[in-house]
Amino acid sequence: MSPVQILMYHRVGDFPGRVRSHGALYCHLPRFKAQMAMFKWLGYQVISLDDAVAGLAGQRALPKKPLVLTFDDAYVDFLEHAAPVLKAHGYPATVYAVSELIGKTSSWDAGVGPDPAPLMNAAQLREVQDMGFTIGSHSSRHLRLAQQSDERIHSELRDSRHALQDLLGSRIDHFCYPYGSHDLRCIEAAAQAGYLSATTCQRGAATSQDDPLSLPRKAVSRGDSLLGLWWKLRFKDIPKHPAIRRPGPGQAAP
Numbered sequence: 001m002s003p004v005q006i007l008m009y010h011r012v013g014d015f016p017g018r019v020r021s022h023g024a025l026y027c028h029l030p031r032f033k034a035q036m037a038m039f040k041w042l043g044y045q046v047i048s049l050d051d052a053v054a055g056l057a058g059q060r061a062l063p064k065k066p067l068v069l070t071f072d073d074a075y076v077d078f079l080e081h082a083a084p085v086l087k088a089h090g091y092p093a094t095v096y097a098v099s100e101l102i103g104k105t106s107s108w109d110a111g112v113g114p115d116p117a118p119l120m121n122a123a124q125l126r127e128v129q130d131m132g133f134t135i136g137s138h139s140s141r142h143l144r145l146a147q148q149s150d151e152r153i154h155s156e157l158r159d160s161r162h163a164l165q166d167l168l169g170s171r172i173d174h175f176c177y178p179y180g181s182h183d184l185r186c187i188e189a190a191a192q193a194g195y196l197s198a199t200t201c202q203r204g205a206a207t208s209q210d211d212p213l214s215l216p217r218k219a220v221s222r223g224d225s226l227l228g229l230w231w232k233l234r235f236k237d238i239p240k241h242p243a244i245r246r247p248g249p250g251q252a253a254p
Helices: 029-041 049-056 076-089 122-130 150-168 184-193 226-235
Strands: 005-009 011-013 026-028 066-072 094-097 134-137 174-176 197-199
Touching: 011 029, 011 076, 026 029, 029 076, 029 226, 049 066, 049 134, 049 197, 066 076, 076 122, 094 122, 094 174, 122 134, 122 150, 134 150, 150 184, 184 197
Parallel strands: 005 066, 011 026, 066 094, 094 134, 134 174, 174 197
Antiparallel strands: none
């Protein structure tokens, strides 16, 4: 079975010069356009997260070189800049929204480096959904979940799913852990909340051995050249830390 490459983007827009900090949050639009074209040149087939999860579970055939595109936080610039490029290529993508901050700003960035940026409002999220993109949950308040109480973890995952489903009138099946912060409690809470997948910031390609509720991704940083992104896709598959998975039959919890 082919491993699935899942890429993590945040903001896409006009960022030609140096950014003050947190370069992994930014992708300059001309570079983004070149990256999207490169995927076709390299033979990658961009598939939906739904298809990836089904394929990893052996429920659907995967293409030879499957690639999934994800966008954290649901910034307004996704709709303004990224969506038209994705539509031009016919690429699906998943956008993770923070349910209690819809129409507000990325206030979690205040005082830590990046300037808070506008997040999509309800109408814009519906527009993105109507364009064929998938909306997922990025929790209720963008907290570091592994640092929270059991009760808070469950409420962040459960309540955000319910809120987004009510807002958009469709199922919310995919979750993304803010900051990549997760532990076994978070994975179990994601399962109890009804999610089919959850993505992390753990580097690597997703395989059938991964827990679908702790899927690895590869971050696309502002400084990634086309060669650098190709290298990341082709070779950066060794995780920096052991994956957190729910124990299967005969397995002990990590």
